[in-house]
Amino acid sequence: MLKREVPLLITILVGWFMVIEYFFPGAEKWSSELQNWAIIMTALASVLGVANVARINMLKISRKQKDWGYSVVLMAGMILMVVLGTLFPMIKSIFGIESSWTLAGMELSGVTSGTWFTQFYDSMFVPMQGTMFALLAFYIASAAFRSFRIRSVDATLLAVAAIIVMIGRVPIGDVMWSGMSGLSDWIMNVPNLAAKRAILIGAALGAISTGLKVIMGIERNFLGGD
Amino acid sequence: MNLSGDIWVWVAAILTLAIMSYLYKDNPIYKFAEYLFVGVASGYYLSIYYANVMVPNLFTPVGDGVKALGGGVWTWDLWRLVALVLGLMLFSRLIPKFGWPSRWPMGLLVGAYSGLAIMGFAQGDLLAQLQDSLIPIIDKSALSAFGDASGMTNKFLAFLNVLSHPILIIGLLSTLYYFFFSQEHTGVSGKVAKVGIWFLMISFGASYGFTVMARVTLALDRLRFLFGDWLGLNIL
Amino acid sequence: MSEPTKLQKLEKIDRRWVFLVMLVAVSIPLFVSVDLPLKVTPAAQSFYDSIEALQPGDIVYYAADYDPGSKPELDPMLMATLDHLCRKDVKIVSACLWPAAPPLLEAGLNTVAVEKYGKEYGVDFVHLGFKEGKENVMVQLGKSFRDVFPQDYYGTKVEDIPLLAQKKANGEWMVDKFDDVKMIVNISAGYPGTKEWVQQVRSRYNIPIISGCTAVSAPEYYTYLRSDQLSGLLGGLSGAAEYEDLVNLPGFGIQGMAAQSLGHVAIILMILVGNILYFINSRK
Numbered sequence: 239m240l241k242r243e244v245p246l247l248i249t250i251l252v253g254w255f256m257v258i259e260y261f262f263p264g265a266e267k268w269s270s271e272l273q274n275w276a277i278i279m280t281a282l283a284s285v286l287g288v289a290n291v292a293r294i295n296m297l298k299i300s301r302k303q304k305d306w307g308y309s310v311v312l313m314a315g316m317i318l319m320v321v322l323g324t325l326f327p328m329i330k331s332i333f334g335i336e337s338s339w340t341l342a343g344m345e346l347s348g349v350t351s352g353t354w355f356t357q358f359y360d361s362m363f364v365p366m367q368g369t370m371f372a373l374l375a376f377y378i379a380s381a382a383f384r385s386f387r388i389r390s391v392d393a394t395l396l397a398v399a400a401i402i403v404m405i406g407r408v409p410i411g412d413v414m415w416s417g418m419s420g421l422s423d424w425i426m427n428v429p430n431l432a433a434k435r436a437i438l439i440g441a442a443l444g445a446i447s448t449g450l451k452v453i454m455g456i457e458r459n460f461l462g463g464d
Numbered sequence: 465m466n467l468s469g470d471i472w473v474w475v476a477a478i479l480t481l482a483i484m485s486y487l488y489k490d491n492p493i494y495k496f497a498e499y500l501f502v503g504v505a506s507g508y509y510l511s512i513y514y515a516n517v518m519v520p521n522l523f524t525p526v527g528d529g530v531k532a533l534g535g536g537v538w539t540w541d542l543w544r545l546v547a548l549v550l551g552l553m554l555f556s557r558l559i560p561k562f563g564w565p566s567r568w569p570m571g572l573l574v575g576a577y578s579g580l581a582i583m584g585f586a587q588g589d590l591l592a593q594l595q596d597s598l599i600p601i602i603d604k605s606a607l608s609a610f611g612d613a614s615g616m617t618n619k620f621l622a623f624l625n626v627l628s629h630p631i632l633i634i635g636l637l638s639t640l641y642y643f644f645f646s647q648e649h650t651g652v653s654g655k656v657a658k659v660g661i662w663f664l665m666i667s668f669g670a671s672y673g674f675t676v677m678a679r680v681t682l683a684l685d686r687l688r689f690l691f692g693d694w695l696g697l698n699i700l
Numbered sequence: 701m702s703e704p705t706k707l708q709k710l711e712k713i714d715r716r717w718v719f720l721v722m723l724v725a726v727s728i729p730l731f732v733s734v735d736l737p738l739k740v741t742p743a744a745q746s747f748y749d750s751i752e753a754l755q756p757g758d759i760v761y762y763a764a765d766y767d768p769g770s771k772p773e774l775d776p777m778l779m780a781t782l783d784h785l786c787r788k789d790v791k792i793v794s795a796c797l798w799p800a801a802p803p804l805l806e807a808g809l810n811t812v813a814v815e816k817y818g819k820e821y822g823v824d825f826v827h828l829g830f831k832e833g834k835e836n837v838m839v840q841l842g843k844s845f846r847d848v849f850p851q852d853y854y855g856t857k858v859e860d861i862p863l864l865a866q867k868k869a870n871g872e873w874m875v876d877k878f879d880d881v882k883m884i885v886n887i888s889a890g891y892p893g894t895k896e897w898v899q900q901v902r903s904r905y906n907i908p909i910i911s912g913c914t915a916v917s918a919p920e921y922y923t924y925l926r927s928d929q930l931s932g933l934l935g936g937l938s939g940a941a942e943y944e945d946l947v948n949l950p951g952f953g954i955q956g957m958a959a960q961s962l963g964h965v966a967i968i969l970m971i972l973v974g975n976i977l978y979f980i981n982s983r984k
């Protein structure tokens with residue numbers, strides 16, 4: 239009962255509430271309260287994700303598993319950011335400390351500009367995430383050379399559309415032929431759009447039917463086994 | 465060349481190169497940077513959740529609610545505690561064989577987002593896109609623009625625009641046909657589905673072209689950082 | 701099995717050589733100044749026109765939904781749109797649905813609104829920070845900003861922020877929901893982003909939305925542009941360049957176009973050469 243029926247009932251009630259609320263936007267106070275709960279709960283779900291990363295890596299360190307040294311690096315980075323961004327502000331607010339804690343001219347506590355937290359964000363988070371995505375440019379080049387084979391009508395259409403769009407979306411296209419950007423724009427707005435619209439409509443029908451199954455209690459896979 | 469004297473630029477440059485070294489092959493320096501990134505990012509996320517969500521939407525209202533309760537008044541703020549309890553029930557997943565309490569908050573979230581998704585897809589995608597597809601086959605303004613166009617290139621582009629409406633309609637219908645009629649595609653039915661596939665291929669090509677654009681931009685940005693900000697070379 | 705020929709070896713070349721070619725192709729234009737003419741597409745023009753049509757004192761909701769992974773594509777749009785809005789004396793209520801976005805938005809606001817235009821925080825613009833909750837937050841913002849964001853990014857209660865603290869004669873808040881703003885300006889890197897703003901907010905609250913998005917998501921958003929669910933669209937760095945040109949603020953978008961062009965040409969050549977090699981080798 240507590241394991242299956244209650245969660246299912248919660249899903250059904252909340253789901254229908256959200257749908258009905260669209261048509262009858264009364265019950266403002268309750269709907270806003272419910273949505274605030276969802277905000278807090280989704281945030282806690284994300285915290286759960288971080289907690290899981292920490293747990294896995296702590297286990298790796300304590301069991302001295304392969305590559306445990308890297309887990310130490312990971313935990314050091316995480317703890318550093320949590321101390322600056324969570325622990326210090328927490329201490330400050332609990333004890334009502336108003337003064338700033340500075341080191342080398344930068345504030346130690348908090349997440350906004352001028353803090354050590356933001357400095358680490360700027361010089362670690364930003365370049366590393368940016369570079370990870372930048373690597374994909376090189377892999378897409380390698381795939382273009384080694385695997386993009388034009389062997390059928392379908393593949394030819396794909397390749398021709400891709401090439402026109404690639405040239406037409408940058409200034410060099412119009413240098414080659416003055417109609418290039420116009421042609422690529424037409425592809426985007428007509429044949430591409432026709433197919434994308436069909437995909438959108440198909441996906442919408444799929445999403446609506448899945449959603450209805452969930453809030454009618456037919457689809458219950460998200461509750462897991464037993 | 466005018467090498468940067470800013471230690472933080474050096475930190476960023478070294479980490480950039482460490483990640484880039486993966487292009488040569490997987491190596492300990494890359495691994496170090498990768499784990500450091502996951503650590504810093506996780507710590508960052510946790511702090512932002514604390515500062516931007518937990519404090520304003522949970523701790524402050526609950527604190528206010530408790531103060532009011534001290535004065536003998538029950539306020540809405542205290543209902544937030546329900547969210548806290550439900551949210552903490554999510555953590556039961558971390559305990560093996562005791563995951564069921566997490567189903568309550570999961571049920572609430574799945575219900576809420578399913579309800580929102582139904583209305584969003586119905587209103588935003590299905591109805592709006594169908595409505596916008598009810599267009600006349602002949603676009604009169606495109607026809608007159610074709611008449612006015614001068615020069616080969618303009619004439620050609622104007623001609624394409626005359627074809628836009630019929631192509632949009634044929635493309636949409638044939639692609640939908642391909643999606644929804646999953647019987648064996650033979651005869652006329654097969655030909656219609658084939659046309660649908662062609663449109664899909666063109667749209668995949670367009671997406672591929674745009675994806676290339678995105679990736680090149682990201683690579684460009686890192687190179688500009690390394691050559692310009694770090695090495696201080698005279699670049700654009 | 702006979703020895704592979706030179707051309708067969710070339711077709712199966714170590715991918716690191718391909719990486720090197722790509723590196724060189726994108727690097728060269730950084731050192732050589734090439735001036736290429738830029739043509740503005742209707743999508744970018746309508747984005748520009750939408751902001752241009754705003755009046756001094758109007759308010760927009762500015763949704764910066766991205767992270768450092770797409771910073772190179774979207775930062776130029778952020779800078780140029782903020783500049784355009786400040787130039788038009790439009791007030792900005794800004795927030796993020798991506799956790800890693802607030803520092804990027806903050807940097808943009810500091811550089812453009814504060815340093816360049818001398819705008820006052822809390823009066824001319826406000827940064828509400830990040831909120832988890834995706835579509836749920838979008839829908840709720842249509843009813844009450846302060847319900848979702850009781851405090852701004854700096855922890856100040858919204859009642860203490862002049863822009864959000866004014867009341868109408870009937871006691872309602874002056875600026876508290878989408879009805880009170882003219883438009884949503886969305887800088888979007890994926891989910892949650894432009895698609896969800898359109899689905900959840902566009903028709904429910906009947907508010908115009910313009911989107912500056914990554915190139916990866918742009919092809920899908922053309923459908924929203926055609927159906928008028930979006931009033932303007934900038935896709936990727938090319939979109940950013942066109943907009944920079946329109947607002948006359950050359951930045952990374954315009955500067956990057958030569959290198960971007962050569963990068964595209966390099967990829968096209970790789971597709972073509974790869975296929976020619978394949979064609980020759982498979983005939984033997």
